[in-house]
Amino acid sequence: NFDNNVLRALRRENADVDIVRVQDTEMVQADDPDVLEWAANEGRILLTHDVRTMPHYAYERVRDNLPMLGIIAIQRSAPQPIHPLIMIQIPRLASFLLPIALLLTGCGREPAAAKNPDGSTVAKKLTIAVVPKATTHSYWKTAESGARRAAEELGVNIEWQGPLDDSKIADQIGILNNLAASGVDGILISPSDDKALAPHIRAISKRGLPVCLFDSPLDGKAGVDYVNFAATDNRRAGEIAAENVIKLAGENPAENGAVLMIRFTEGSASTRLREEGFLAALGRAPALKVVDQQFTDGSMAGAQRVAEALLGNYVQDGRLKLAAIFASNQPTAEGTHNALRALRTKGIVVNTRFVGFDESELLAQGVDNGQIDALVVQDPAQMGYLGVKSVVAAIRGEKTEPYIDTGVTLRTKKTAP
Incomplete structure (x- = not known):
């Protein structure tokens, strides 16, 4: 036009x-x-x-x-x-x-509206691109529902595109740059790698296209490299997970207080922060100690392979010799849950306390049947919702907060709906 x-x-x-x-x-x-x-x-x-x-x-x-x-x-x-x-x-x-x-x-305003033949204004509908880390996990589908709810309320279009899983960093970079070149009015993204995505997001922001973050942070500064960030306080969420492990293990933890941590991918800043928070808080309990930890490839299947290999090192005399396990997000928690179920199927005694992160149908079933002690649950729908609202506010020149904490809840068998 x-x-x-x-x-x-x-x-x-x-x-x-x-x-x-x-x-x-x-x-x-x-x-x-x-x-x-x-x-x-x-x-x-x-x-x-x-x-x-x-x-x-x-x-x-x-x-x-x-x-x-x-x-x-x-x-x-x-x-x-x-x-x-x-x-x-x-x-x-x-x-x-x-x-x-x-x-x-x-810049900083909505594009000028077109005119009808009679001179009246034809309102241009904004298009917001939303780029998640992945599109296969239920976590991101929940985030998408929140983004679309905000879009419906605001009367804007959503272009939802992302890689298959969180490990496809190059794919996400390509999707981001293609969407930026397509003429969208703003972008909401969850960076799969806080450093690898930084120069691309910074360049897009400098060209005048508003970019907001959700779920995962960026190696940059709000108001300069991007508009703002809506997400969990991941360090605090990791601390909550550790505090629950400490409570579950008790004053005299079994198996010499040995704790295993199944980590997500190395470049993921959100999980890195919650893993750091977990380690810091667990360090305040001298009876507990992380004896092993390992990164995974970003998929549930990959996490299950890692968990099975690590758990095998702690099976002695038909018993799993671990006091507790922490898995830092949905695919790692699901993979670890499957690995523990496989041990039980083989007749291995598993009395290990297990705290996961995020929620899915599989993980909720694990809580209900007592195989998962607790889940630290984020609010991805709220992240998507507030993220889209932030992008539209930025386009319209309205004020936005640099950081929006979307909160977490602790799900146990007692608190399950």
Whole structure:
């Protein structure tokens, strides 16, 4: 629509217009002044969707209403640093300047609405991209339900895309960049790796596209590298898990107080924080000690393989010699639960206390039948809900809190609904 408006403006000026699409622009750097110089020499006007394509001196000429052969038009959203340019050829036009209102649109506001034939405003429906860490776990499906509830309340569209599981970091980066380039109005993302995603999110934010975080943090600063962050206080959640293990183990824990921790992937900041919180709080109980811990590959099956291998090291005389186990999220908890059930099937005596994290149908059944002592349960629906509301608020220029704590609850057999 923006490009069509520019073309109509050109035709009103009786310009002889041809459209030439440049297919290969990989060698054209978005901030290269030679792009504008070439346009001026060839008598062309350049339209791009990347604010960095306009060199500073070109901006000054547009601002001061000076004539110029090469004009660079800017759209509000800036999807990527290198963009296919639409070349509008004007045969040796000596002096031509598009109205500045067509060239520059405001940042931090909703895009200008289109007009009906009768002059009334046609409201543009915002589109918010939501990029979870994964799409297969029920945790993320719950988060999606919250995001869609907010979208329905606010009257916006949701584009939900993510990798299959949390370990597909490169896939998530590709999805993020593709969505940013698609013309969405804002992005909500749960970074699968706080460091690997940081430069990509930072670059998108610098181009004027609002990015909010949910569930997992980023190696960056709210208000600078991203807008804000809605999530669990993961360190405190890990402490709650440890406090429950301490309570379950009692003053004289069995099996010499040996504790096993099944960790998630190494790059996941959210689980790292809760694992650190667990270790710190457990350290206040001298009778308990983490004797082994290991990362998994992000899947339930991978977590089960890791848990089975580790548990096998502590089976002696037909008995599991561990006082307690902590698994730090849904796939690790489900994998560990399955590994413990496999031991019981083999006739191994398992009296080990087990505290997991997050909730699913499988884990809820484990609590109900007494095989899981407790689950620290997050609120992914609230994360998705408040995350989408934050993105829309940022687009509209409204104030947002840098961090929103969505809270946790402890689920046990006594507290189960």
